Amino acid sequence: DAKTTQPTSMDCAEGRAANLPCNHSTISGNEYVYWYRQIHSQGPQYIIHGLKNNETNEMASLIITEDRKSSTLILPHATLRDTAVYYCIAAVGSARQLTFGSGTQLTVLP
Amino acid sequence: GAVVSQHPSRVICKSGTSVKIECRSLDFQATTMFWYRQFPKQSLMLMATSNEGSKATYEQGVEKDKFLINHASLTLSTLTVTSAHPEDSSFYICSARDPSKGRDYEQYFGPGTRLTVT
Numbered sequence: 001d002a003k004t005t006q007p008t009s010m011d012c013a014e015g016r017a018a019n020l021p022c023n024h025s026t027i028s029g030n031e032y033v034y035w036y037r038q039i040h041s042q043g044p045q046y047i048i049h050g051l052k053n054n055e056t057n058e059m060a061s062l063i064i065t066e067d068r069k070s071s072t073l074i075l076p077h078a079t080l081r082d083t084a085v086y087y088c089i090a091a092v093g094s095a096r097q098l099t100f101g102s103g104t105q106l107t108v109l110p
Numbered sequence: 111g112a113v114v115s116q117h118p119s120r121v122i123c124k125s126g127t128s129v130k131i132e133c134r135s136l137d138f139q140a141t142t143m144f145w146y147r148q149f150p151k152q153s154l155m156l157m158a159t160s161n162e163g164s165k166a167t168y169e170q171g172v173e174k175d176k177f178l179i180n181h182a183s184l185t186l187s188t189l190t191v192t193s194a195h196p197e198d199s200s201f202y203i204c205s206a207r208d209p210s211k212g213r214d215y216e217q218y219f220g221p222g223t224r225l226t227v228t
Contacts, residue, residue: 038154041201041222041224042221042222043114043116043203043205043219043220043221043222044154044203044205044219045219046216046217046218049216087153097144097156097159098144098156098205098217099156100146100153100154100155101153102153103153
């Protein structure tokens with residue numbers, strides 16, 4: 001699995017969009033970009049994934065650059081409950097085990 | 111989404127004893143389950159991959175005789191920490207896939223088990 005690099009921490013004001021960046025410059029053509037989050041002392045939760053195209057679901061949007069070397073997870077209207085560690089993972093598929101990096105601690109401020 | 115449960119949520123045991131952690135897929139059949147360990151302020155580290163009806167595959171550095179994994183049915187995998195020591199104190203998390211839904215990109219994680227060895 002390709003290595004991913006994320007900022008250690010970020011703050012976001014409640015109600016504003018949270019934009020979480022991820023670099024994956026060595027990603028291979030068949031690797032997807034997955035995003036999971038982990039609220040304190042809970043198991044991780046799947047958010048979204050994508051290969052080349054931008055994706056949107058009820059939780060978030062995923063923007064992947066054309067060269068696929070980086071991506072951004074967007075939480076359009078962050079709430080206090082979105083405070084969590086967000087993990088960006090590059091993997092061929094979740095059918096395999098996931099390799100978690102350090103992630104980004106997102107703190108949503110009131 | 112699919113639900114994965116773990117039991118117990120917290121356990122305290124004495125050094126030298128064994129403790130069993132259960133991971134269940136409640137509304138789907140999981141041919142593959144994964145076991146992770148997470149130390150305080152650290153990320154999740156994969157310990158082993160558990161396949162129903164066969165032996166688990168352990169990651170490098172994980173002692174298979176210490177961390178016994180049994181995946182006897184399509185809805186249950188167990189992790190037994192044998193002869194536990196204080197350094198085994200950690201947050202243990204399992205996950206599973208639901209291949210029947212075609213959403214094989216998604217892993218469903220359990221809520222985790224906090225193990226404290228005194």
